[in-house]
Amino acid sequence: MTLSSGRGLLLGFLLLGVLLPLVWLRGQPPAVRGAEESQDRFSVQRASALRARLMDGMGAHRVGQPALRVLRERLLSEFQQLGLPLEVQSTFVCSDYGTCATVANLLGRIPGRGPRAAGRHAVMLAVHYDSVGAGPGVSDDFNGTAAMLEIARLLKAGPAPRNDIILLITDGEEYGLLGAHAFAKHPWASEVAAVVNVEARGTSGLSYLFETGVNNAWLVDLYAEHVDRPATNSLAYAVYKKMPNDTDLTVFKAHGMNGLGVANIDGVVHYHTPYDDLVHSDPRTLQHHGDVALSLIRALGEVDLSVEHLGDAAFVDLMGLCVLHWPVGWTPVIALVGLLLVFAGAWRWSRQEPLTLRQLGWASLGWWGLVLLCAGVGFAFFKLLEFTGAASAPWIAHPGPAFAAFGLFLVWVFLLLCRLIAGRASGTARWTAVWSWWGLLMVGLSLAFPDAIPALLLPVPVVGLVAVLSPRGGSRAVAVGVGTLAACLLLLPLIFFMESTLGLPALTLVGLVAGLMLATLLPLAPARLPRGGMLIGVCAVGVVGLSLWASFLSPYSDQAPQRLNIVYRFDSDRQRDFWALEGDLSRVPEPLAEFRQSMREKTTPWAKTPSPLLLSTASAGLTAPELEPTRIETVAGGRILHLKVRSTRGAPIVNVAFSPGERITSVRVNGQPQPAQKERIRKLYSPWRPISCVTDSPDGCSVEVVLEGSEPIEAFLSDESPGVPPGKFSRRAEWKDFVPSQNGDVTLTLRSLKL
DSSP states (O other): OOOTTSHHHHHHHHHHHHHHHHHHHHTSOOOOOOTTSOTTSOOHHHHHHHHHHHTTTOOOOOTTOHHHHHHHHHHHHHHHHTTOOOEEEEEEEEOTTSEEEEEEEEEEEEOOOSOOOSSOOEEEEEEEOOOOSSSOOIIIIIHHHHHHHHHHHHHHHSOOOSSEEEEEEESOSTTTSHHHHHHTTSGGGGGEEEEEEEEESSSBSOOEEEEOOSSOHHHHHHHHHHOSSOOBBHHHHHHHTTSSOOOHHHHHHHTTOEEEEEEEOBOGGGTTSTTSSTTTSOHHHHHHHHHHHHHHHHHHHTSOTTSOOOOOEEEEEETTTEEEEEEGGGHHHHHHHHHHHHHHHHHHHHTTSOOOHHHHHHHHHHHHHHHHHHHHHHHHHHHHHHHHTTTSSSSOSOOHHHHHHHHHHHHHHHHHHHHHHTTTSOHHHHHHHHHHHHHHHHHHHHHHOTTTOHHHHTHHHHHHHHHHHSOTTSOHHHHHHHHHHHHHHHHHHHHHHHHHHHOGGGHHHHHHHHHHHHHTTGGGOOSSOTTHHHHHHHHHHHHHHHHHHHHHSOSOOSSSOEEEEEEEEEETTTTEEEEEEEEOOSOOOGGGGGGGGSEEEOSSTTOSSOEEEEEOSSOOOOOOOEEEEEEEEEETTEEEEEEEEEOTTOOSEEEEEEOTTOOEEEEEETTEEOOOOOHHHHHHTTTOEEEEEEOOOTTOEEEEEEEESSSOOEEEEEEEEESOOSSTTSOOTTOTTEEOOTTOSEEEEEEEEEO
């Protein structure tokens, strides 16, 4: 079973060394095509030119800001020139995040040639054109908007599709998916059968299919058939459903529209910062967004939407060459068949190299020990990086030495276990233990998470089939190599995906998956590894050296800046002005050094961590927001409070939050009902009930609160405006490796009251 000289193990590691860069390269977006390409294909040159023209001079354009109105007029003009005038859906709407605003969605429609299906007879391409307060949002999501313009041009120039195609550009996505909630009330919403939603979580990377809905098998079939460079894994969607994140597609699905959500997930260091600009946006990502969205919309445009589609799919792409997919109900069957094939292969080989329980016990110890130790090494190594300050952010500027040290650490663990078990268990015993335990694990997981394990599952039936079909007397080391190859092709993309989405905190999971891959080489370990002691020593020295190198490197640079928001706040209760910092506080620019010794206090009652606070030496003369009870009604079992909330200084956002324990049964803002909060959203506010309203009216917003009981209730009132007053701690241009993120630098005024 083994090549006693150790050549089999050497070849196995050479295979890993070849596949690692190959899989990484396949995980990069495809090259930008030249301008001479066919006129019916997506042109990144045209889309980039449109994007540059529309974003000229454009900074942050948050919902309700004047900059967003400027961008909206530019978009309307561009679509008008295409011969596709857009409708503006302007309406006041609230989300289950507690946010409310007047949004202006842009809608266009390309009529189909028919026959028109009864009921839902249209498909939709959706993007959003607002940004966060900290940056211009080129990748998130103006790439999607630019891609839509080019796709609209191609659709208009081509033959009419069978189905109507709706183009939707939503407003207020970053402020709680407000535009999607508004579209759900539009008459066209009831006509949409399927949506392609283009999003971003970074400035580079593939256009990755990460979100679908229930009964998604037909959509996955369509994606597999029509997308030339697929990138997807149903594990991503299974995990996404458990996370506290939503997209516009989440809202669409809640209103009966199925769909596919794609997003790029690399370049997270620039996500929701000023670095999400034209300079840092990878044109290959725009190319892939356009290719994927155009292929999907064209395919959906020809689907018979009158057919009812049932069933969910498990799926994973294979190196971007194709999508392996099957009905979710088949997953336990595939897992069981794979396990039985492994058992059959082990029985065949045991007739040539008998197995004993003792050998199987040692081999099982090796498999479990390797997988669990690799996961433990990932956890310990991340904690070490955290302790040294090298991992003060999930994504760091210079990750190379850290990942090299971690990889060498895993090899060191592997070599130690090889020395422990190679002489105590035959190659057949080790192969049987590795793939039997892997197969048993898959059978268990297939029952609990049938849609989440395709990448982990498929190596088992592949290696089992090879073991059964390999000619008697043939080289069983080849079968081991096939198992390693299958594991690497399916699991290495998973490792890169976890690193992209979670960063360094994913090292525990990365270690677990890497342990599974390394375990496939256990059967090749010779009873005595030549120069094994020296190899283990070299690995140990390498781990220490690389770890020290990683620990001395700064986690930040000009191109991977530290996120740090500056907040100026006026506390009306104390009649004091303060400066505060939010974000990663592991270091601060020298002018902000005073904050290292300052007191810490939560900016809001529901904030998870306190912020360093310094008393301002000069007041900006701010005034607190006002809450006026215009009417209080006493009803059976409670009260109805009619309130007027406004900023006395003209801030565009006013907020009121009611303390935990207040039994609020419903809320209306400007007459619009606020949807009930989801449990995971409620947990974010611990568990205050916030109401946030964007307004440019001096009268502010009207809030109606229905609550049980007649006891006075506690409320927390604030307003928010972008930027901070000029002062000692305001941001300076030379702080290039410190950037604002999310809402950016803001000025707040706060007060508490009882009603």
